[in-house]
Amino acid sequence: xxxxxxxxxxxxxxxxxxxxxxxxxxxxxxxxxxxxxxxxxxxxxxxxxxxxxxxxxxxxxxxxxxxxxxxxxxxxxxxxxxxxxxxxxxxxxxxxxxxxxxxxxxxxxxxxxxxxxxxxxxxxxxxxxxxxxxxxxxxxxxxxxxxxxxxxxxxxxxxxxxxxxxxxxxxxxxxx
Numbered sequence: 269x270x271x272x273x274x275x276x277x278x279x280x281x282x283x284x285x286x287x288x289x290x291x292x293x294x295x296x297x298x299x300x301x302x303x304x305x306x307x308x309x310x311x312x313x314x315x316x317x318x319x320x321x322x323x324x325x326x327x328x329x330x331x332x333x334x335x336x337x338x339x340x341x342x343x344x345x346x347x348x349x350x351x352x353x354x355x356x357x358x359x360x361x362x363x364x365x366x367x368x369x370x371x372x373x374x375x376x377x378x379x380x381x382x383x384x385x386x387x388x389x390x391x392x393x394x395x396x397x398x399x400x401x402x403x404x405x406x407x408x409x410x411x412x413x414x415x416x417x418x419x420x421x422x423x424x425x426x427x428x429x430x431x432x433x434x435x436x437x438x439x440x441x442x443x444x
Contacts, residue, residue, distance in 0.1 A: 288390040293382055295404040300411035318344060320412030321355040324375045327413075328358040328420075331374030335367035369427035378414040382407040 275284035283290060300320075306313040321344050332339040337360040344356040360371055385403060416424070 288394075289383065289386040292386040292390050292400075293407070295401075296382060296407040297411050299404060299408040303408060304412060316409055317355065317412055319409035322413075323378050323410055324413035325356040325358050327374040327378050328360075328371060331371045331377075332358060332360045332367075335370045336362060337364075337367045337371045338362040363423065363426065365427055365429050367427075369424040369430060372420040372423035373416050375414050375416050375420065378410050382410050 275287065303313050303316045307317045325342060325344055329339045329342050331337070339358050340361045341357075341359040343358075346353050346355050348354075363371065385407060389400060389403065
């Protein structure tokens with residue numbers, strides 16, 4: 269029985285096939301959790317969340333440009349909104365049903381950067397080097413920023429016609 273076969277006995281296949289990538293990203297993800305926990309109580313760690321906020325808002329901005337949502341403003345200056353802090357925002361002036369979801373959920377694509385770096389660094393024959401520790405620190409903000417906020421999910425809901433289109437295409441593909 270190979271290592272892959274024994275892995276498949278208790279873990280999903282994608283985890284077994286890409287275990288080295290996930291193992292490589294584990295320190296970055298753990299560091300992101302520590303930073304998130306400490307950022308509320310220590311201003312030094314708040315600086316790391318600013319890097320994540322820049323990635324998050326830049327994803328909205330670029331997706332807004334590419335989908336025609338017309339970004340009008342971009343800010344990463346934190347401000348108090350009611351009982352919580354808004355770390356950054358992008359104002360989109362032309363949000364329609366067809367571009368709401370791509371612009372609002374664009375931060376999900378931020379996770380592709382750590383995955384690409386991990387794939388590059390874990391090619392066959394890789395060994396851990398000191399530069400990998402620096403890379404772990406550099407990738408941690410991406411783990412802080414890739415999940416869309418509650419407001420992002422609400423904006424994405426404007427794209428409900430996509431659900432009808434996808435459901436229709438799925439139904440048509442079952443008829444073949």
